[in-house]
Amino acid sequence: MTYKFKCKDVGMNCKFEFKGANSEDEALTLAKTHAEKAHGVKELSPDLADKVKKAIKKE
Numbered sequence: 051m052t053y054k055f056k057c058k059d060v061g062m063n064c065k066f067e068f069k070g071a072n073s074e075d076e077a078l079t080l081a082k083t084h085a086e087k088a089h090g091v092k093e094l095s096p097d098l099a100d101k102v103k104k105a106i107k108k109e
């Protein structure tokens with residue numbers, strides 16, 4: 051089982067996506083790193099973290 055994420059599923063106008071993360075934790079870390087680099091988000095608010103978690107899909 052791997053995990054995938056599309057930034058646009060969080061409501062961003064952004065084409066970033068990845069798949070093949072080995073765990074939900076890894077996917078969350080990748081999403082956080084992207085949010086920081088691309089969107090200037092230093093720390094995810096609980097609300098945003100929740101949206102990110104919902105946007106992470108198993109495949």
Ligand SMILES: [Zn+2]
Nearest residue numbers: 057064066088
């Ligand atoms: Zn993005």
